[in-house]
Amino acid sequence: MGRGPFRGPVPAYGRDMRDLAPRLPSSPGFWRSPLRGPWFTSVLGLVLLAGITVLFVTGLLSYAAYNPDLSPVNDKTPDKGILGFYLFAWPTDPPWLYRLTQGVHVTLGLVLIPVLLAKLWSVVPRLFTLPPARSLAHALERVSLLLLVGGALFEFVTGVLNIQLDYLFPGSFYPLHFYGAWVFFAAFVAHAVLKAPAALRNVRRMRARAGREPDGTPAGRGPDDGLRSPRPDPPTVSRRGALWTVGGGSLLLLATSAGRSFDGPARATALLAPHGGAEPGGGPNGFQVNKTAAYAGIDAAETREDAWRLAVVGRTGTVRLTRADLLRLPQHSAALPIACVEGWSTSDQWWRGVRLRDLAALAGFEDGPPDLLVESLQRRGAFRSGALRADQVADPRSLLALSVNGETLSPDHGYPARIIVPAAPGVLNTKWVARMTFGELG
Ligand SMILES: Nc1nc2c(c(=O)[nH]1)N[C@H]1C(S)=C(S)[C@@H](COP(=O)(O)O)O[C@H]1N2
Numbered sequence: 001m002g003r004g005p006f007r008g009p010v011p012a013y014g015r016d017m018r019d020l021a022p023r024l025p026s027s028p029g030f031w032r033s034p035l036r037g038p039w040f041t042s043v044l045g046l047v048l049l050a051g052i053t054v055l056f057v058t059g060l061l062s063y064a065a066y067n068p069d070l071s072p073v074n075d076k077t078p079d080k081g082i083l084g085f086y087l088f089a090w091p092t093d094p095p096w097l098y099r100l101t102q103g104v105h106v107t108l109g110l111v112l113i114p115v116l117l118a119k120l121w122s123v124v125p126r127l128f129t130l131p132p133a134r135s136l137a138h139a140l141e142r143v144s145l146l147l148l149v150g151g152a153l154f155e156f157v158t159g160v161l162n163i164q165l166d167y168l169f170p171g172s173f174y175p176l177h178f179y180g181a182w183v184f185f186a187a188f189v190a191h192a193v194l195k196a197p198a199a200l201r202n203v204r205r206m207r208a209r210a211g212r213e214p215d216g217t218p219a220g221r222g223p224d225d226g227l228r229s230p231r232p233d234p235p236t237v238s239r240r241g242a243l244w245t246v247g248g249g250s251l252l253l254l255a256t257s258a259g260r261s262f263d264g265p266a267r268a269t270a271l272l273a274p275h276g277g278a279e280p281g282g283g284p285n286g287f288q289v290n291k292t293a294a295y296a297g298i299d300a301a302e303t304r305e306d307a308w309r310l311a312v313v314g315r316t317g318t319v320r321l322t323r324a325d326l327l328r329l330p331q332h333s334a335a336l337p338i339a340c341v342e343g344w345s346t347s348d349q350w351w352r353g354v355r356l357r358d359l360a361a362l363a364g365f366e367d368g369p370p371d372l373l374v375e376s377l378q379r380r381g382a383f384r385s386g387a388l389r390a391d392q393v394a395d396p397r398s399l400l401a402l403s404v405n406g407e408t409l410s411p412d413h414g415y416p417a418r419i420i421v422p423a424a425p426g427v428l429n430t431k432w433v434a435r436m437t438f439g440e441l442g
């Protein structure tokens, strides 16, 4: 006030001047929470380090489970190039495999949201640090931070939008989430390698001092980390209390979303799941419907007994079968779940129908089934067809199901016939099947 700009070489005074007039977020004094500091940031950072690693691995597994390299119809990210280096043949055992990996992916992703937000809040003063870059190395570090923060927000936002409002992403969710994950992970690895040793040191040091320093501030250390406020407001909650609040938020999300992976009363607790709650229990055949026949544009006239024919294409040309023909073939049962990429799943349903390998034999592959392309009556949509690997076709539990839980398939569950394969993602369990091509997948 009234004083000219300070020019003298008295650093302490200069710092105080800035802190007394903290009008801009670039001024350290602007950020007043006494919670900010290396301990708080490090604990949250270490939780994210573990959690996001699991998210990344289960995400990559989910992509592999789609059999993207088997046929273009399965591949939602055809330009992946070397990013598909790790792809492998997704197994058929244990049958609940995708239920587990994708349930963990989606549930953990939701649970980590409060942790991510708290972590970003704890480092927000750094986003405003001036000058934005002191050197080339500093500039690179800041760009990687930008990719890290932007990438994390992008992955969480696209993931949540996909499970909550899946129709918002007509086919484009996959490339966004897949490439976003790689951009994020590159920045994440750089960041973790740079910061993990310091984070561990911080937590250990704070723990060692816990008895002596109630606020966790190591003696003689100033705000050199850029996290701790130089002029903190009086605390309204302890650091520990703040962590419990974040953890409580995570627990609340866990309690209101995990139920989507279970049946019975547990499912009703999935308040945040659009495909949870009361819907699955009330669905036809006793379990939930993802896309209805009406949504997929399936006309009742084309599924009638006298209209519908299954085309089985193979070495012997094309065989056309009615539903009655299929019912005359040997019928087999399998208890298998449906597990969707959106993270929800059902417990085992009791399916009954014709083994895929028996249909392969009918198509001239008595010597062992080849890969299989399945096409549905549906005309448009990313999930109208799907390709199955030879080992999935060969599994005795893999069926062209005609009934489920003792009843004829309902129209919404895929009448007249649908695919069910152990351990595969829901998307490969094609409903309203019209044509099965063994061998050449095109
Ligand atoms: N033809 C066709 N089949 C399909 C789909 C679709 O949109 N079209 N959706 C798939 C997806 S994403 C899932 S999770 C399962 C769900 O099966 P349900 O509706 O019987 O529970 O069906 C799969 N089969």
Ligand SMILES: [Mo]
Pocket (backbone or CB within 6 Å): 290, 339, 340, 341, 342, 426, 427
């Ligand atoms: Mo799905």
